[in-house]
Amino acid sequence: MRVHFIAIGGSAMHNLALALHHKGYQISGSDDAIFEPSRSRLDEFGLLPEELGWFPEKLDENLDAVILGMHAKPDNPELLKAQELGLKIYSYPEFLYEQSKEKTRVVIGGSHGKTTITSMILHVLQYHDREVDFMVGAQLPGFKTMVHLTQENDFILLEGDEYLSSPIDRRPKFHLYQPNIALISGIAWDHVNVFPTYEKYVEQFSIFADSITHGGILVYNEEDAEVKRIAEAATAPTRKHAYTTPEYSIENGETLLETPEGSMPISVFGKHNLSNLAGAKWICQHMGVDEDDFYEAIASFKGAAKRLEKIGETATNIAFKDFAHSPSKVKATTEAVKNQFPGRKLVACLELHTYSSLNAEFIKGYKGALDAADEAVVFFSPDAVAIKKLEAISKEQIAEAFERDDLIIYTNAEAFKSYLESQKFDNSVLLLMSSGNYGGLNFDEVQNML
Incomplete structure (x- = not known):
């Protein structure tokens, strides 16, 4: 072909x-x-x-x-x-559907957590030598590509993105997959350049839930009120399974997951990631992995690339980078790091880089997002705003949106890098959140800054 x-x-x-x-x-x-x-x-x-x-x-x-x-x-x-x-012209998701029409399609949707959940499921399946086709949005350790397609595998696992399919197909990608098994992790307004109102954005998840094939299954996070409402109203799935954040504790910077066999140490941390784990467990069970086998495998899961990825560590300091950029993700990630290392100073840096995060109206949603940090820094490039042909935003608008008097704001990449290099980190955690690179920051150099 x-x-x-x-x-x-x-x-x-x-x-x-x-x-x-x-x-x-x-x-x-x-x-x-x-x-x-x-x-x-x-x-x-x-x-x-x-x-x-x-x-x-x-x-x-x-x-x-x-x-x-x-x-x-x-x-x-x-x-x-x-x-x-x-x-015959296909969008990316259209072609994936064509390749998987005869398979059981498992689609992971949500404004946040979908890459991590998909990655957790793949890790568990690989651990137990279970072959599946897949498409995931981040590079994973142990996998050569982010897409794997075969003739013979029964299942295909797809990360379900709500962004548009192609320049000539304005449907969200996850509307095209027609899942047999679907999951919705959470909903928080994003992609404002495409969905200008919160209501229009939420509507896409209702359509997704109703696109599940007859006799299908919907797994959903019932701690998210919007997800719970959509799931309960959905008419397509035959079965619905709700999940909640499992019990866990933190001891000396290590997260312990409560299981039927007792407390089990895991590498991922944060309430949002424990919620992701619960969703992944349900999906794995629907794919034939029992609970004990799931726990055995998830103990060795280290995380997806750019999702609370450790990029530097010394005896007294540690640095993470994370893909978080929307208000809900930034808040969840910042709180997770502070809860994991309560005795350390948390320096949280956020780059406003996406269309949504550089939108003057959307920025107001960041109120309180960095409150858990001991020192909070926001970086944005006025050039990026101009390139995206958005209305100019000012430092004053940023400060007002976050409602934090001591917020440090940079608009110059070199000045931001100099700030990091000048820090005297001592018993600290550095958290770098962005879907970009702060105007050219080399993350490999962060180790030398600690």
Whole structure:
């Protein structure tokens, strides 16, 4: 089967290209910018385009499918050529559905926690040598790619993103999967550039719940009032299973999970991650893993990349980076770190980087998000605001939104880096939260700052 990727360099797109290559498909692709690690990984398997740019001549009527990435524009020359030739054009989620129509589809949705939950499930299944197809949004230890597709596996596990499918398909990705088993972890307004009101955003999860196939199962976090309301109103699933945060304790910086066999030390921490664990356990049980086997496997789970990932440690200090960027995620992550290390000074840094977090109205939702930190820092780039063609925001707006008098605010990347380098960390925890890199901060250098 011949498949061409328009915007092959994206994080998700290049992983799908690799998965199809490993499946024996003939892959071609184009992009106008390809960064690491996509570049090296595509090059390793001979899939890196010879030159950057768009080349309509790469497309012909013998292609079986064209997969269109979000990075491409509606007037992309290759897309126009594909339309002219009448080729079958898929969005990323559409193609994943085509690859899994005959499988049991397990889809993990939610504004937060979905990558961690998907990662936990995959870890447990791999621990017990259970083969499944999958797509997850972060690189995991022990897995070569974020996408794995086969002919023979019965299950496919999909992280269900609520963002748009493609430039020409404005449906949220998770609406296209038609799950047999689904999970909703939590709902907190995000992607305001696409869903301008909270109500419109929440509606997408109701549609997702009702897209479950007849006879399917919905697992949901009943501690989230919005999730509970949607789950109870959903008519599609035949069975519904609620979960809550399990009992746990913290002793000397170590989290102990209460199990039927007693207290068990685990590597992940924070109330939100314990809630994620409870959801993962339910899904694993529906996939045939019993409770004892789940606990045995989850004890060795270290976390997904950029999800409270330890990036530095000395005898007295420790540093984490986390993907948190929305208000609810920032608050949960900051509180989790402070609760885990109550005797240490917590320096929490947040980069406002996404469309939502740089939106003047949305920023008001950050009130109290950094209150658990002993020292709180916010970084944003006015250039990033301009590039995204958003209304300019000021330091005063940021300070007013967070309602913290001692909030430190930086708009210059070098000044922020100098701040970190000048710190005299002593019995401290440094928490760096962002979906970006603070204007070019090398996270590998953080160890030297502690």
